Amino acid sequence: MQQDTNTIANSNSFALASKVKDYFQLIKFTLSFMVVFSTVVSFLIAPNEANFDRSKIISVLLLFVGGMLITGSANAVNQVIEKDTDAMMMRTAKRPVASGRMSPAEGTIFAIITGALGVFILWYWFNYQSALIGLFSLFLYGFIYTPLKKVNSVAVLVGAVPGALPCLIGWVAAFGDHPIIWLGGWILFGIQFLWQFPHFWAIAWLAHKDYTTAGFKLLPGDQGPTKFTALQCVIYSCLMIPVGLLPYFVGMAGMTSMWILIGCNLWMVYKSIILFRNMDVKSARMVMFSSYFYLMIVLLALFANRIV
Numbered sequence: 001m002q003q004d005t006n007t008i009a010n011s012n013s014f015a016l017a018s019k020v021k022d023y024f025q026l027i028k029f030t031l032s033f034m035v036v037f038s039t040v041v042s043f044l045i046a047p048n049e050a051n052f053d054r055s056k057i058i059s060v061l062l063l064f065v066g067g068m069l070i071t072g073s074a075n076a077v078n079q080v081i082e083k084d085t086d087a088m089m090m091r092t093a094k095r096p097v098a099s100g101r102m103s104p105a106e107g108t109i110f111a112i113i114t115g116a117l118g119v120f121i122l123w124y125w126f127n128y129q130s131a132l133i134g135l136f137s138l139f140l141y142g143f144i145y146t147p148l149k150k151v152n153s154v155a156v157l158v159g160a161v162p163g164a165l166p167c168l169i170g171w172v173a174a175f176g177d178h179p180i181i182w183l184g185g186w187i188l189f190g191i192q193f194l195w196q197f198p199h200f201w202a203i204a205w206l207a208h209k210d211y212t213t214a215g216f217k218l219l220p221g222d223q224g225p226t227k228f229t230a231l232q233c234v235i236y237s238c239l240m241i242p243v244g245l246l247p248y249f250v251g252m253a254g255m256t257s258m259w260i261l262i263g264c265n266l267w268m269v270y271k272s273i274i275l276f277r278n279m280d281v282k283s284a285r286m287v288m289f290s291s292y293f294y295l296m297i298v299l300l301a302l303f304a305n306r307i308v
Helices: 002-026 029-045 054-081 083-088 104-126 128-148 155-175 183-206 208-214 227-249 255-278 281-304
Strands: none
Touching (some): 029 054, 029 155, 029 281, 054 083, 104 128, 104 155, 128 155, 155 183, 183 208, 183 281, 227 255, 227 281
């Protein structure tokens, strides 16, 4: 009898752990964490958030939770809509909805609850402006960018908007009632907006076969990974250089961070040029990994060298 009880308990624990794992996959936790990281750091870069006290710590935690809920909701919508195409690709076939472990109805209910709760947290604790931007970002990613991926590669341009809005959300959460000083948020938005093109095209280069199988049109050229795609990575990496100078020239951050941003931007240009010259998977992978480090270093440099 005791053995049966232990067996049932172990089975229930396993089922609970599996369900939690499925929800983590549904919200794409690692991706969501990276997105919300930019939200929180942008919030902290804002001058009136320079001094930490108990209230600021609570605000950071609530902003993180609210951001994770909204981003997780958008990713859940994405997986419900793309359940059939996810099932066709090796890298996504084991996602909970695509694999059948979770029903589309459950995924939809989860997306509604998490999205509504995330928007409520931003509205109640911060301001309605950040909440509305968060809601717009969720809608644009889940219902415009997601279906557009099968229509035209302009989807990457559309998807870069909700991909960069977390920076603006973080800034506006600090300055919601003062749109005249949203400039810093728009600059951070611009940095992350341009960053996404070499970042995402490097990923699309590596996953081209999977994306083609699913019918996604995510590279700028119709012929797959070409010189044109690599050239676009170079162009957008170059555009990141002047935008990276703006935090210094508008008085957001000091000269130290400016030189760090210049160095990071030149590194992205260099890696993109290597991709253009070599046209191989190894170079595309280096662009992808460099972009991950780029965003983290740039945001932390702006935070550490912010002008209060």
